[in-house]
Structures are given as structure tokens and as C-alpha cells.
Amino acid sequence: MNILEVRNVTKIYEEGSTKVRAVDSVSLVLNKGEVLLIMGPSGSGKTTLLSMMGCILTPTEGEIIINGRALSGLKENSLPEIRKQYFGFVFQSFNLFPSLRAVENVEIVLRLKKVSKTRMRSEALNLLDNVGLSQRADFFPKDMSGGEKQRVAFARALAGDPPIILADEPTANLDSKTGREVLMLLRGLAEETGKAIAIVSHDPKAEALAHRIVFLEDGKIRR
Numbered sequence: 533m534n535i536l537e538v539r540n541v542t543k544i545y546e547e548g549s550t551k552v553r554a555v556d557s558v559s560l561v562l563n564k565g566e567v568l569l570i571m572g573p574s575g576s577g578k579t580t581l582l583s584m585m586g587c588i589l590t591p592t593e594g595e596i597i598i599n600g601r602a603l604s605g606l607k608e609n610s611l612p613e614i615r616k617q618y619f620g621f622v623f624q625s626f627n628l629f630p631s632l633r634a635v636e637n638v639e640i641v642l643r644l645k646k647v648s649k650t651r652m653r654s655e656a657l658n659l660l661d662n663v664g665l666s667q668r669a670d671f672f673p674k675d676m677s678g679g680e681k682q683r684v685a686f687a688r689a690l691a692g693d694p695p696i697i698l699a700d701e702p703t704a705n706l707d708s709k710t711g712r713e714v715l716m717l718l719r720g721l722a723e724e725t726g727k728a729i730a731i732v733s734h735d736p737k738a739e740a741l742a743h744r745i746v747f748l749e750d751g752k753i754r755r
């Protein structure tokens with residue numbers, strides 16, 4: 533069953549007098565329980581597409597439909613709420629707060645998602661445990677390896693149990709073995725918890741783990 537649909541979406545960036553058609557009439561669906569891989573060369577529009585899927589960026593044309601509801605029908609100020617309810621994000625560069633311990637990096641999202649103060653610590657530890665990091669809860673990012681930091685980022689993305697996970701080049705800063713572990717973790721999440729997962733990557737390892745692959749080229753899906 534699809535939880536997210538991209539229907540005929542275009543994004544045009546305007547920089548002074550030049551216009552860049554970064555995503556050009558793209559349609560796709562993301563189903564529960566699957567890992568969808570979006571591949572394509574640098575500059576092909578992958579990050580732009582993923583940002584629109586995650587309601588971080590508004591399309592110039594077309595529709596993003598989440599759980600049967602078209603976002604264009606919503607007010608701009610309701611988008612943060614949609615993001616919180618539906619999405620967990622993982623970025624290439626981890627985006628952890630350097631001054632916060634692993635467990636606190638997870639708690640900060642739980643707080644945003646209105647988890648009660650009393651449950652916050654145990655829930656954050658639980659999420660870290662799920663990604664095999666209970667031994668690192670009190671570590672600061674600078675004292676963790678790339679793979680460990682990326683797993684903290686995943687624990688954080690899973691905070692509040694969102695149905696959709698979007699990951700932009702999640703293995704780009706990881707060694708090959710760690711990258712594979714992170715990808716296996718994602719695949720397991722989709723299959724065991726029914727989450728819908730979209731990954732942008734040009735890592736060949738991701739090809740083997742995805743349930744479905746789409747290729748972007750100059751903003752278009754290659755057929």
C-alpha cells in the first residue's frame with residue numbers, strides 16, 4: 533500500500549535570471565514495507581526530490597500526496613506538523629549536535645515530538661539499543677566513529693516512530709562494511725516494522741538491498 537505519492541512534480545529554482553529545472557515532471561510511489569532507492573549522477577535532482585517528498589521544499593508544480601492527502605490543500609504553517617508526524621530524516625553528514633551526548637541527540641527529537649519528560653530518557657535509550665548503540669549513549673559525537681554517528685542519526689530519525697524514513701546518501705561518509713550494516717538496518721526496518729524508506733544513493737551496495745530502484749537523470753525519471 534502506498535503511503536506517499538509524487539504526482540507530476542516539478543521544481544524550478546530561480547537564481548536571478550537563470551532558471552534551473554532541478555526536478556522535471558516526476559511521478560513515483562513509496563510503499564509501506566519497502567526500501568526505494570533513488571539513484572542518479574550528481575546534480576540530477578535527487579536531493580531536491582527527496583526534500584519535496586519530505587515536505588522540506590514545496591514543488592513548483594505537481595502534487596505530493598501523503599496517506600491519501602494532497603499537501604497543496606494544506607496551509608504552509610501546517611507543514612512542520614506533517615513533517616513531525618510522518619517523517620524521520622537521515623543526512624549524509626549525520627547532523628548531530630556536537631555538544632550533546634548520543635542519548636541527548638535522540639531526546640531532542642523526542643521533545644519536539646512531545647514525548648513526556650518522564651519517558652524521554654528510557655525511550656531514547658531504547659531507540660539507541662535498537663540500532664545496537666546502548667554502549668555509546670553517553671558518548672559525544674566527536675568520540676564516536678562515522679558508523680556509530682550514523683546509527684545515532686538513525687535512532688533519532690526513528691524517534692516518535694514515524695512511518696516514513698528519508699535518507700540522503702546515508703553511506704557516503706562510511707567505510708564499506710559500516711555502510712552495508714547501515715543499509716541492512718534500513719532493509720530490516722522496512723521488512724520488520726513496515727516502514728516506508730526512500731534512500732538517495734549512488735552506492736552500489738544500496739542496489740542489492742533496495743526493493744525497488746528509480747534512476748534520475750537531468751531531473752527526470754529514466755525509463
Ligand SMILES: Nc1ncnc2c1ncn2[C@@H]1O[C@H](COP(=O)(O)OP(=O)(O)O)[C@@H](O)[C@H]1O
Pocket residue numbers: 545546547552553554572573574575576577578579580581
Ligand atoms: N537552492 C538551490 N538553488 C538553485 N539551484 C539549486 C539549488 N539546489 C539545487 N540546485 C540545482 O538543482 C540541480 C539538482 O540539485 P540536487 O537536487 O542537489 O541534485 P543531486 O542531489 O542529485 O546532486 C543542480 O543543478 C543544482 O545545482
Ligand SMILES: [Mg+2]
Pocket residue numbers: 578579580
Ligand atoms: Mg544531493
